[in-house]
Amino acid sequence: MTTTHSLTAEHLRLGYGDRTVIEGLDLAVPPGRVTAIVGANASGKSTLLRAMSRLLEPREGRVVLDGKEVHRLPARQLARTLGLLPQSPIAPEGITVADLVGRGRHPHQGAFSRWTRRDDEAVAAALEATRTELLADRAVDELSGGQRQRVWIAMALAQQTDLLLLDEPTTFLDASHQVDVLDLLTDLNAGRGTTVVMVLHDLNLAARYADHLVALADGRLHAAGTPAEVLTQECVRTVFGLESRIIEDPVSGSPLILPIGRHHVRDQAGREPVPVRKAHG
Numbered sequence: 001m002t003t004t005h006s007l008t009a010e011h012l013r014l015g016y017g018d019r020t021v022i023e024g025l026d027l028a029v030p031p032g033r034v035t036a037i038v039g040a041n042a043s044g045k046s047t048l049l050r051a052m053s054r055l056l057e058p059r060e061g062r063v064v065l066d067g068k069e070v071h072r073l074p075a076r077q078l079a080r081t082l083g084l085l086p087q088s089p090i091a092p093e094g095i096t097v098a099d100l101v102g103r104g105r106h107p108h109q110g111a112f113s114r115w116t117r118r119d120d121e122a123v124a125a126a127l128e129a130t131r132t133e134l135l136a137d138r139a140v141d142e143l144s145g146g147q148r149q150r151v152w153i154a155m156a157l158a159q160q161t162d163l164l165l166l167d168e169p170t171t172f173l174d175a176s177h178q179v180d181v182l183d184l185l186t187d188l189n190a191g192r193g194t195t196v197v198m199v200l201h202d203l204n205l206a207a208r209y210a211d212h213l214v215a216l217a218d219g220r221l222h223a224a225g226t227p228a229e230v231l232t233q234e235c236v237r238t239v240f241g242l243e244s245r246i247i248e249d250p251v252s253g254s255p256l257i258l259p260i261g262r263h264h265v266r267d268q269a270g271r272e273p274v275p276v277r278k279a280h281g
């Protein structure tokens, strides 16, 4: 069983150069729960995750882990508690899957300590959990986008941290592997008490899998709470500029967001949509 940790952001202002991306953000990650962060492209989700994992220094405010400012913690010490899967990680050229996943064990090794059986076991468990065992000897560069994504998730799992931050872990994955990964994270949360924070673009999967949902709009916290509290038509309109209808997901009971575009929409009386007239053909 893991220890639960408190992770909070206080009055955060984040940016790059002279551009401010996040402004006045306060956030408390519920310990031992699954949190999903949603928001439009460029709303600051990855920037926030980077700051929470010490990769980006705040302009103002601070990120606090168990009462200590993360930007003052030694990197290795933080990496034993908190793991990050970035949005677009880059693998060293030619590295094999097993070696990459093995790098997840680095924070657990001292300057001179050797690879142990525990490290082997952690890597094997991570490969098995992500169904990447058969890829172990392949070069990461040669994998498909979805295979590679699962290997990165394996590396984050091998780190065996109590807190796991994942930036779009389901990108590149087919429908079945998306559900697999989210089920796996839920298992980790339920079985080991791992606190999970993930950025997701699929609102319906976010609504299903998150205990706590955070919606960012233009670098500010728009809403936070349970998926049912946060995912209203008004929220989807403000955060994504999208009209929608929200019904109950018949599988899970969570909110199911049905986007309304300009085409393929029945009229109020339920009549079929007018077929789209094609300019050509």
Ligand SMILES: Nc1ncnc2c1ncn2[C@@H]1O[C@H](COP(=O)(O)OP(=O)(O)OP(=O)(O)O)[C@@H](O)[C@H]1O
Pocket: 016, 017, 019, 021, 039, 040, 041, 042, 043, 044, 045, 046, 047, 048, 087
């Ligand atoms: N390294 C960087 N240097 C300068 N600007 C950056 C950098 N990284 C991100 N930005 C800018 O910060 C803003 C927020 O980017 P961020 O990557 O946090 O968005 P996001 O919400 O994760 O978007 P997406 O859904 O597309 O991943 C964007 O305007 C982006 O152009």
Ligand SMILES: [Mg+2]
Pocket: 045, 046, 047, 087, 167
């Ligand atoms: Mg991003």
